[in-house]
Amino acid sequence: METTQLPKPHLVVIPSPITSHIIPTVDICCLLAAHGAPVTIITTPASAELVQSRVHRAGQGSSAGITVTAIPFPGAEAGLPDGCERLDHVPSVALLQKFFHATELFGEAAAQHCRRLMAPRRPTCVVAGMCNTWAHAMARELGAPCFIFYGHGAFSSLCFDYLYTHRPQEAVASLDEPFDVPVLPSFDECKFTRRQLPVFFQQSTNIKDGVLRGIREFDMAVDGIVVNSFEELERDSAARLAAATGKAVLAVGPVSLCGADSRAGTGSSDEARRCVAWLDAKKASSVLYVCFGSNGRMPPAQLMQLGLALVACPWPVLWVIKGADTLPDHVNEWLQHSTDDADGQCLVVRGWAPQVPILEHPAVGGFLTHCGWGSTLESVAAGVPMATWPFFAEQFMNEKLIVDVLGIGVSVGVTKPTENLLNGVKDGAEPEVGTEQVKRALNKLMDGGAQGEDRRSKARELKAKAKAALENGGSSYMNLEKLIQFAA
Numbered sequence: 448m449e450t451t452q453l454p455k456p457h458l459v460v461i462p463s464p465i466t467s468h469i470i471p472t473v474d475i476c477c478l479l480a481a482h483g484a485p486v487t488i489i490t491t492p493a494s495a496e497l498v499q500s501r502v503h504r505a506g507q508g509s510s511a512g513i514t515v516t517a518i519p520f521p522g523a524e525a526g527l528p529d530g531c532e533r534l535d536h537v538p539s540v541a542l543l544q545k546f547f548h549a550t551e552l553f554g555e556a557a558a559q560h561c562r563r564l565m566a567p568r569r570p571t572c573v574v575a576g577m578c579n580t581w582a583h584a585m586a587r588e589l590g591a592p593c594f595i596f597y598g599h600g601a602f603s604s605l606c607f608d609y610l611y612t613h614r615p616q617e618a619v620a621s622l623d624e625p626f627d628v629p630v631l632p633s634f635d636e637c638k639f640t641r642r643q644l645p646v647f648f649q650q651s652t653n654i655k656d657g658v659l660r661g662i663r664e665f666d667m668a669v670d671g672i673v674v675n676s677f678e679e680l681e682r683d684s685a686a687r688l689a690a691a692t693g694k695a696v697l698a699v700g701p702v703s704l705c706g707a708d709s710r711a712g713t714g715s716s717d718e719a720r721r722c723v724a725w726l727d728a729k730k731a732s733s734v735l736y737v738c739f740g741s742n743g744r745m746p747p748a749q750l751m752q753l754g755l756a757l758v759a760c761p762w763p764v765l766w767v768i769k770g771a772d773t774l775p776d777h778v779n780e781w782l783q784h785s786t787d788d789a790d791g792q793c794l795v796v797r798g799w800a801p802q803v804p805i806l807e808h809p810a811v812g813g814f815l816t817h818c819g820w821g822s823t824l825e826s827v828a829a830g831v832p833m834a835t836w837p838f839f840a841e842q843f844m845n846e847k848l849i850v851d852v853l854g855i856g857v858s859v860g861v862t863k864p865t866e867n868l869l870n871g872v873k874d875g876a877e878p879e880v881g882t883e884q885v886k887r888a889l890n891k892l893m894d895g896g897a898q899g900e901d902r903r904s905k906a907r908e909l910k911a912k913a914k915a916a917l918e919n920g921g922s923s924y925m926n927l928e929k930l931i932q933f934a935a
C-alpha cells in the first residue's frame with residue numbers, strides 16, 4: 448500500500464541585522480529545535496559567529512536541527528565600511544541610507560537562496576525580523592506562511608497599532624503635550640508625548656520614509672506575529688493585538704531561558720569571568736546592575752550626573768558603559784579615578800557584559816535599565832526589579848508596563864529621548880536628569896521597606912510564571928507548538 452508522505456516542517460528564520468534582535472531570534476530557533484522542528488537561520492558572514500555560538504551554547508548544533516547559512520552582505524557594493532553588517536555597527540548618519548540599500552540587496556540574494564532550497568529544507572514557514580521586508584513576497588511565492596518578529600513586546604505592539612489606527616499623536620499642539628493611548632482597560636494612565644514615540648510616529652527622523660513605509664507594509668501583510676514574551680506577563684495584550692490586527696500572535700518567551708546564556712557558558716570570556724568572580728564576593732541581592740542595552744550611550748554630561756549618583760551608592764554597582772573610547776578624556780579620567788577603586792564597590796565594564804548570567808546571579812538586587820525589550824524580559828525572567836531610564840524606540844512604552852502595569856519598577860523620571868542614529872534627536876548640552884534625581888529612584892529600587900519588598904515579591908512571582916510558560920504545557924511552550932503547526 449502506498450503512503451502519502453506529509454511534507455516535514457522546516458522553518459526559515461531571518462533575524463533583523465541588529466545585535467539585540469539577532470540574540471532573541473536565534474534563541475527562538477533554539478527553542479524550536481528543542482521542540483524537534485528543523486530550522487535554517489539565514490544571516491550574514493559577520494553575524495554568523497554570534498549566531499553559531501548561541502546555537503552551540505544552547506546545545507542545538509546542526510545535529511539537533513539548526514543549520515546556519517551565511518549569505519554575503521553587499522556592504523562594499525553599497526559603500527559601507529568592511530564588516531558593517533548590522534544596524535548598530537553603522538558609524539554615522541551619513542551611512543544609514545547605504546545600510547538600508549545593502550539590506551535590500553542582501554534580501555534579493557537571500558530570497559534567491561531560499562527559493563533554491565529543496566525538500567526537506569524547502570521553507571514551510573518563514574519567520575523574519577522586521578527589517579527583512581522582502582521575506583513576505585518570498586514566502587508567498589513558496590506558499591509558506593510568513594511571521595514577523597519585531598523584537599519588542601505585545602503591549603508596545605498594541606500601542607503601535609493604536610497609534611497607526613487612531614493617530615492621537617497628530618492631534619496634539621506640541622511634542623510635549625501628553626495624549627492617551629488607552630489600550631488596556633485596567634490601565635487608564637497610559638499617556639505619552641509625541642517626543643517619546645518610536646521613529647515610525649515622528650515627523651522627522653534620519654530614516655527615509657520609504658524604509659519606514661516598507662516596514663509598515665510588511666507588518667500589515669504578514670500572517671502572524673511572534674513576540675518574545677509570555678501571555679501571563681503583558682495582561683491580555685497578545686490577545687488584544689490578535690483581535691486588533693486579525694493575525695495570529697504567538698508569545699514564545701522569555702527566550703533568554705533557552706540556555707544560550709546559562710551561567711555555565713560564562714567562562715567563555717575574561718570579562719565574563721571577572722564579572723562573575725566580582726559578583727560571587729557580594730552579598731545576596733546587594734548589587735545594583737547598570738546597563739543600557741547593546742549600544743546605549745548618554746551624552747558625556749549626562750553620564751557624569753549618573754556616575755556621581757552611582758559612586759555615591761551604598762550598594763556595590765556593576766556598571767556597563769558603551770562607547771567609553773569616544774568619551775572626552777576628562778570623563779574617562781574621572782571614571783578611572785572614581786570607579787575602579789580598590790575596595791571593589793564599583794566594577795565598570797567597558798564593552799560587552801554577560802548580561803543574562805549577571806541578572807541571574809543571586810547577588811544582583813536591582814537593574815537600572817534603558818527598558819530595551821530584551822533587557823526587560825531578561826530582568827523579568829531573573830526576577831530582578833528595575834529602575835527605568837528609557838532612551839528611545841518603544842522604551843517609554845516598556846517603562847509604563849514595568850512601572851505602572853506590572854509594579855516591578857521605579858521610574859527615574861526621564862521625559863525626553865536620548866539622541867541616537869535613527870531618531871534624529873539632537874541632545875541639548877544640559878543633562879535632563881540630575882544626580883539627586885537618580886539617587887532618589889535608586890534608593891526606592893534598592894529599598895528594604897514595604898514598597899521595595901512588594902516590587903521584589905511581584906518580580907519573584909513573574910520569574911516563576913516565566914519559567915512555567917516554557918515548561919511542557921505552559922503558554923509559551925504551546926505557542927511554539929502552534930508555530931510549528933503553521934509550518935507543518
Ligand code: UDP
Nearest residue numbers: 467470740741742799800802819820821822
Ligand atoms: N547585552 C549583553 N551585554 C551587554 C549589553 C547588552 O548581553 O553588555 C544584551 C542583553 O542581554 C540583551 C541585548 O543585548 O539581550 C540588548 O537588547 P535590548 O532589547 O535590551 O536593548 P537594545 O540593545 O536593543 O537597545
